[in-house]
Each structure stands twice: as structure tokens, then as C-alpha cells.
Amino acid sequence: MENDAELEALGEKLYDLIHPKYAEVTPKLTGMLLELPASLLFQMLTDESLLNQALERALAALTASEHRDATSQTDDVISSSSDSLGMLLEQKKEAVLQLLSDHSLLEERVQIAWKTLQEQREEATDVSDTSDREEDSVGETLYKRVHELEPAHCADITGMLLEMDSGSLQQILSDQHLLEAAVQRAKSALV
Known part of the structure; x- marks a missing residue:
């Protein structure tokens, strides 16, 4: 919306x-x-x-x-x-x-x-000490994937998506349709 x-x-x-x-x-x-x-x-x-x-x-x-x-x-x-x-x-x-x-x-x-x-x-x-390293890796991966879909706003959109819980992030990273939908929702929120 x-x-x-x-x-x-x-x-x-x-x-x-x-x-x-x-x-x-x-x-x-x-x-x-x-x-x-x-x-x-x-x-x-x-x-x-x-x-x-x-x-x-x-x-x-x-x-x-x-x-x-x-x-x-x-x-x-x-x-x-x-x-x-x-x-x-x-x-x-x-x-x-x-x-x-x-x-x-x-x-x-x-x-x-x-x-x-x-x-x-x-x-x-299951919170562990490795969560920061994993979060950085997820962030980098997410940034690359978002950049492919929306290069003009990829930093802002990636930041918005990184506010999601890690399970949801893994879900959208594993399903291209969910990723596209999430990027579109984030992009519409930026406008």
C-alpha cells in the first residue's frame, strides 16, 4: 500500500x-x-x-x-x-x-x-555469536539480488528489507517471486 x-x-x-x-x-x-x-x-x-x-x-x-x-x-x-x-x-x-x-x-x-x-x-x-557475520552475509547477498531488480534504489530497499526477521529474509532469498514482491512493496513505500 x-x-x-x-x-x-x-x-x-x-x-x-x-x-x-x-x-x-x-x-x-x-x-x-x-x-x-x-x-x-x-x-x-x-x-x-x-x-x-x-x-x-x-x-x-x-x-x-x-x-x-x-x-x-x-x-x-x-x-x-x-x-x-x-x-x-x-x-x-x-x-x-x-x-x-x-x-x-x-x-x-x-x-x-x-x-x-x-x-x-x-x-x-537460537541466537548465537555468529549472527552478526551471518547477517552481514545475508545483507550482501540481498543487496546483490535487489540491485539486479531495482538498481536505482537498491541501498534503500535493501535497508528496508533487512529490517525483516532472518527467517523471512531467508524465505525471500530462496523464492524469486517473494523477493520481487518484497522489492515492489518497498519501492512503493519509498515513493
Whole structure:
């Protein structure tokens, strides 16, 4: 999103569409969807079937997380579920549509995303003395990759992306589509 006002307006439109069907969980669902790329959200505003499919996935994530643990960990699981959904839907439109039309492929990708998020959490708890050296190496690699995509603003964009947690950085460095999406979001924030 280019600014908070646009994000808020988009959130209000989504809220209005979601509320008649899912009044009790409208805020949670709206928040989960707002983690997705803006282009996909705008498409959902005009394509009811795409919105319904995303809502079904978000509801499934909410339901699964509520059954797993009703204690204070629930908020962490919901957040991870929305992150998983966001990771999957940050792909190109064609890939997202393929995921939405192929349940087994979607389930497979959700499992991979979920495992990645769990590994990221585990890595975040394993703080070591080598983290500074690893961070420098990741920064150098990220700079080179960003420079290939956006040479004019690569330093600023790299700095913005380095504010992400190390697990997310590893994720975008291992997936060209995620990297491209992250660079575009950072570039639009610079403008």
C-alpha cells in the first residue's frame, strides 16, 4: 500500500463485504486478508469467488488454530496462519489462482509455509555469536539480488528489507517471486 489511508479504505471495503457473512470474526478475517498484496485485494473486491476462496482459507486457518490450543498461544498461531496465507498469496496471480483451484497443491504449499514459519521461530530462539557475520552475509547477498531488480534504489530497499526477521529474509532469498514482491512493496513505500 502506498499509504495508511489507502490501506484503511481498503480494509473498510473488505470489512463491509465480510461482515454480513462472518460477523463474529470479521475483524480477524479482515486483518488476515490485509496482509496480502494490494493487487490481490483489489481483485477480491470485484471477484466475489476469489474473495470467498480466500475467506474459506482464512477461516480454516482460524478454526485449526483455535482447536489446537485455546490458551495464550492462540494469537501466535493465528498470526502464523495469516503469515502462511500471506506467503502463499504473495505469489504471482496465475500461481495464486492455480493454488485456489487445486486443493491438494494448496494443502501441500500451506504445509510447506507452515513448516517454514515454525523453523523461523525456532531459529529466532537460537541466537548465537555468529549472527552478526551471518547477517552481514545475508545483507550482501540481498543487496546483490535487489540491485539486479531495482538498481536505482537498491541501498534503500535493501535497508528496508533487512529490517525483516532472518527467517523471512531467508524465505525471500530462496523464492524469486517473494523477493520481487518484497522489492515492489518497498519501492512503493519509498515513493
